[in-house]
Amino acid sequence: MRSAELARLLPGVFQAPPKLGGRLRALLDAMEGFHAPDEAVLAELDALFDPRRAPEGFVPVLARWMDLDLPVTTGLGRLRELVAAGAELSQWRGTARGLLLFLSTATGRRDFELDERVPGPDGMPRPFHICVRAPTELRPHRALLEDIIGREKPAAVTYELHFQEPGDPGPASR
Template sequence: MLPGVFQQAPQMGLRLKALLDAMEGFHAPSEAALAEVDALFDPRRTPDGFVSFLARWMDLELPVTTGLGRLRELVAAGAELSQWRGTARGLLLFLSTATGRRDFELDECVLGPDGIPRAFHICLRAPEELMPHRALLEQIIHREKPAYVTYELHFTATEAAGPSAP
């Protein structure tokens, strides 16, 4: 009682299998992408081209001249950086995450020419090797310090580790 097309069961099975195989092939790339969608949002596993997109989501549009790896680390630390924003700890954490260096010095008691501490003024000393990244450092300081605070940025030579004196 079936139409003639369906009465040819063996041939129809082959046609249907071919159609299903073709449809499965069309969906395979999408299914593969969905199986690993979590990797897109992990800054350490996402493709290189997507890192800057994640950085924009985290409000980290900076001229990160220290490399893509440092930008990945900034995005990964975004929640913690946001938590400490506007504090000395947050500023130092941001700078060390962006550069990979931990030898920044922050002086919150800067003396003026008259010997009296300057109110709302900080002095940040960075390693001399980071001088090519001055624009990055200044942009980080500007965005992380409270609006009413002024700052100075100085680069200092790092001491070479030599033999200790007896």
């Protein structure tokens, strides 16, 4: 608030021009200075809740609010994208589509493969077991990928995570 706006909030006796001088003017100017930082924050309040515009330190807070408190080792930009996609990720939670969407959003890669018919030792598909194939370049982010798979797969499902070069059929298909 400007000092003139603050002066209008004073009782009428203090608003008279001859009375509004010296110490009172200095007090109003100081109050204007105290309000300035808060008003700047309020003017940009919508940016705090937009994961793409929020300050770096606030993005992890937004992630926790969205239940996305993960060891995102792929960078702050990926965490911002996860928070932005939070509603859609929640909608597809527990599905193959949701798992692949989550992995893609967290890493920026679209070349994940999900095999829901993993053959067992007898050659028959193993019930309630999936195999996720990730690009070899994501091996340093294994903890993140395992955390995502563990959170997003249905509770009774077991999984394997394999890293492979593009075009490699992976161990589950051999």
